[in-house]
Amino acid sequence: GVESMQILYGVDTDSPADGVVNRYVKANAIPVSGNDWDKVIAVRISLLMRSVGAAATASGSYVFDGVTYGADRFIRQEYTSTVQLRNRSLLP
Numbered sequence: 001g002v003e004s005m006q007i008l009y010g011v012d013t014d015s016p017a018d019g020v021v022n023r024y025v026k027a028n029a030i031p032v033s034g035n036d037w038d039k040v041i042a043v044r045i046s047l048l049m050r051s052v053g054a055a056a057t058a059s060g061s062y063v064f065d066g067v068t069y070g071a072d073r074f075i076r077q078e079y080t081s082t083v084q085l086r087n088r089s090l091l092p
Helices: none
Strands: 002-011 023-025 038-051 062-064 065-071 076-084
Touching: 038 062, 062 076
Parallel strands: none
Antiparallel strands: 002 023, 002 038, 038 076, 062 065
């Protein structure tokens, strides 16, 4: 099962734009005013997966997106994929 999901947006902050991500930020860090969403050229999605059943022994703690998941008997694994938005990184 998916225990947590994080989405970060890759922003090209150069002027003029060069089609390369300069930083990844959360949605609330992109101002709504202006054309800042037009500078988003990639999306990074991270999933924290947790085993359905408990393991025989306790596992260590796991930090994901600044949150620590306790030392319980569940096994966790993080998966991350970065996707370039089609035609967003093309230079004008």
